[in-house]
Amino acid sequence: MREKANAAAIHQASLTGPTDVLSLIGNTPLMRLERVGRELPQVELYAKAEWANPGGSVKDRPAKNIILEAERMRTMSKDKILVDSTSGNTGIAYAMISAARGYRARLFMPSNVSLERKRILRAYGAEIVYTDPMEGSDGAIRRVREVAAENPELYFYANQYDNPANWRAHYQATGPEIFEQTAGRITHFVAGLGTSGTFVGTARRLKELKPDVRCISFQPDAPFHGLEGMKHMATAIVPKIYDPTVADRDLAVSTEDAYAMALRLAREEGLLVGVSSGAAMVAALRVAKEARHGVVVTVFPDSGDKYLSERFWDEAGTADG
Ligand code: PMP
Numbered sequence: 001m002r003e004k005a006n007a008a009a010i011h012q013a014s015l016t017g018p019t020d021v022l023s024l025i026g027n028t029p030l031m032r033l034e035r036v037g038r039e040l041p042q043v044e045l046y047a048k049a050e051w052a053n054p055g056g057s058v059k060d061r062p063a064k065n066i067i068l069e070a071e072r073m074r075t076m077s078k079d080k081i082l083v084d085s086t087s088g089n090t091g092i093a094y095a096m097i098s099a100a101r102g103y104r105a106r107l108f109m110p111s112n113v114s115l116e117r118k119r120i121l122r123a124y125g126a127e128i129v130y131t132d133p134m135e136g137s138d139g140a141i142r143r144v145r146e147v148a149a150e151n152p153e154l155y156f157y158a159n160q161y162d163n164p165a166n167w168r169a170h171y172q173a174t175g176p177e178i179f180e181q182t183a184g185r186i187t188h189f190v191a192g193l194g195t196s197g198t199f200v201g202t203a204r205r206l207k208e209l210k211p212d213v214r215c216i217s218f219q220p221d222a223p224f225h226g227l228e229g230m231k232h233m234a235t236a237i238v239p240k241i242y243d244p245t246v247a248d249r250d251l252a253v254s255t256e257d258a259y260a261m262a263l264r265l266a267r268e269e270g271l272l273v274g275v276s277s278g279a280a281m282v283a284a285l286r287v288a289k290e291a292r293h294g295v296v297v298t299v300f301p302d303s304g305d306k307y308l309s310e311r312f313w314d315e316a317g318t319a320d321g
Contacts, residue, residue, distance in 0.1 A: 021100045024054040025064050026173045030181040030297070035268040036261075037285055042293035044185075045284060048178065051273070051303035055093040058174075058301040059160075062197050063093030065169035066158050067101070076156040081106050083148055084158040085131075085140035087194075087229050088117040089302055094158065095126035106155075108144040110136055116306050138237045160195050162240035167201035174198065175205025178297055187294035188214045190284045192253075192276050194229045196242040198299055203246045214248045214291075218283040221252035226259070226310075229276050229301060251286060253279040259312035262304060266313075272304035 029052060033045040050058035070076035082098055082105045084090065091107040098105040107121060111130035121128055129147075131140040141161065148157035160166050178186060189206050191199040196217075203215035220227045223235040233242065244250070255275070262278030265271045277300035284298040304313075 021054050025060040028052040040288050043288040044295045046297045047300045050301050055096045057089035059089040059093040061169040062166040066163055066165045067097050069165040080156045083144055083155045085144045087137050088113050090160050092120050095121050095124035099124045108140040166197035167241050170198050170201025171205045175202045179209045185295045186297050188287050188296040190216045190287055190298040192230050193217050193219050195239045200243055200246050216249045216287050217247040218251040218253050221254045226255035227276050227279050251283050253282050257282045273300045274302040274304055276301050
């Protein structure tokens, strides 16, 4: 029995070639959303299922590109420690890839990040440095900058907010994937801003491939918000890679609408996604309503399982988008 299974596994490997965890990153499915936008039959709505990456989020893409570029530039090596600030998903991606490549990773994050996230990072063997929760993700940025500057020989400061390898990951892969998966029919691209890498890199490439694609970014509507992984640019440390001129428009989404939409996506589409995916759907529906017809594509950065301890799942609600 076991011989048979082994033979089958070897046969499969010989068909696809050997696989490591890095090669599972990217090429995520594009989901058609049939129900949440049913009042708009002339619009096709799609979302990129980024939770299908092996680390569970869109951030596997930039983390891989940042680390591989650093290897090529010889700024990362086994005797250095990778350091960066992260609200969670990038940390998980760094921790996963560092484990697979034999690196040490030390991640700076506000101490109030969820227990699930802390446990995932520890499971991969990463070290965590907690920063003041009152200072949010900007507090973690300030802290890692200080630490990296004190001893640059010891650390590779990955710096996801300022490192162009972040947006280039999306320019090189996410953009072309979306273009191919819609057979070039995409009319609108909608994505949220955290580091801004997803939006800036994907939109830049899509506009090259099809200059009349409309690219719409969105942000939380207030400085204090529950859209984990996203930034309110007017009041936050603005990432160096953020280029607001790439966007044809920028929308604001409230935490309450995002929560209600995450619930709707679970109940109407069978998709248990994170809060920023709920926000992405709110923004995409707003764009779809105004466009009336077209092919609107957004990105669902991660799944809902890391947010299950949040209370909004218990509350029935609806979002009007
Ligand atoms: N949503 C979630 C859940 C995230 O972790 C991130 C990454 N910070 C984003 C959205 C925003 O992505 P980006 O950093 O590429 O702008």
